[in-house]
Amino acid sequence: xxxxxxxxxxxxxxxxxxxxxxxxxxxxxxxxxxxxxxxxxxxxxxxxxxxxxxxxxxxxxxxxxxxxx
Amino acid sequence: xxxxxxxxxxxxxxxxxxxxxxxxxxxxxxxxxxxxxxxxxxxxxxxxxxxxxxxxxxxxxxxxxxxxxxxxxxxxxxxxxxxxxxxxxxxxxxxxxxxxxxxxxxxxxxxxxxxxxxxxxxxxxxxxxxxxxxxxxxxxxxxxxxxxxxxxxxxxxxxxxxxxxxxxxxxxxxxxxxxxxxxxxxxxxxxxxxxxxxxxxxxxxxxxxxx
Numbered sequence: 001x002x003x004x005x006x007x008x009x010x011x012x013x014x015x016x017x018x019x020x021x022x023x024x025x026x027x028x029x030x031x032x033x034x035x036x037x038x039x040x041x042x043x044x045x046x047x048x049x050x051x052x053x054x055x056x057x058x059x060x061x062x063x064x065x066x067x068x069x
Numbered sequence: 070x071x072x073x074x075x076x077x078x079x080x081x082x083x084x085x086x087x088x089x090x091x092x093x094x095x096x097x098x099x100x101x102x103x104x105x106x107x108x109x110x111x112x113x114x115x116x117x118x119x120x121x122x123x124x125x126x127x128x129x130x131x132x133x134x135x136x137x138x139x140x141x142x143x144x145x146x147x148x149x150x151x152x153x154x155x156x157x158x159x160x161x162x163x164x165x166x167x168x169x170x171x172x173x174x175x176x177x178x179x180x181x182x183x184x185x186x187x188x189x190x191x192x193x194x195x196x197x198x199x200x201x202x203x204x205x206x207x208x209x210x211x212x213x214x215x216x217x218x219x220x221x222x223x224x225x226x227x228x229x230x231x232x233x234x235x236x237x238x239x240x241x242x243x244x245x246x247x248x249x250x251x252x253x254x255x256x257x258x259x260x261x262x263x264x265x266x267x268x269x270x271x272x273x274x275x276x277x278x279x280x
Contacts, residue, residue, distance in 0.1 A: 009206060010233070012174050036125075055133070058126055058162065061169045061206060 002065045004035040070094035073110035077102045082117035089256035093272040102134040112149035115156030128158030149275040150248040157250035168207035174233025184226035194267035196253040203252040205234035246278040
């Protein structure tokens with residue numbers, strides 16, 4: 001599961017990373033956002049959305065994406 | 070007025086909260102997070118600290134504890150519930166208070182005395198703040214509703230908002246007013262020894278409304 005800060009909410013961590021990039025020699029990178037990644041193995045993938053909504057993400061401030069590996 | 074002060078793995082301000090409750094009320098006891106029974110207390114404090122190491126999100130795991138189920142029932146019954154710092158985060162994660170707390174805008178843990186404005190009448194309180202994830206956030210429409218309902222309990226005074234909270238919100242209540250959460254620590258301001266006893270006014274506030 002990829003958990004991202006919601007669009008429109010200030011992401012100071014993302015901004016801090018973005019601002020550090022030119023000093024490291026990386027140009028032309030923008031819209032950096034820092035989120036969270038949770039990996040797990042689930043017998044029944046049906047309830048993963050519920051798990052994200054209830055625990056892994058806070059739907060007020062975060063969006064999530066479920067990827068099967 | 071007997072208080073119950075919750076204790077999670079990683080809580081650290083429950084001792085000072087206990088002391089503050091004893092100064093303000095008639096007694097207090099610790100309630101371990103696994104206990105589904107609050108033991109007949111009249112009010113609850115969800116204390117500050119780093120429950121579950123702030124893993125995943127601050128308060129995200131503590132909100133699922135058996136004790137918090139009991140707190141939700143007590144809150145629905147109209148009992149006073151005071152969430153301080155991590156406790157505020159737990160109450161927001163539990164949906165007992167509106168909004169969410171994000172990382173401080175300047176990405177630094179700040180520990181300093183702040184001036185708060187009690188939004189009911191403009192009274193100024195001097196209370197210590199110490200947190201890294203205290204930036205209050207709620208969507209604009211929700212904020213407008215909170216303001217209309219008088220649910221913005223405290224704001225940081227001009228120049229005292231160091232975490233970037235929207236509209237300088239330092240603390241909020243639920244609709245009914247018996248559940249109050251704030252990021253600064255009233256339990257550290259109940260004795261002249263630490264420079265301010267304004268913390269007692271916060272305990273006044275949550276007990277008055279619920280009465």
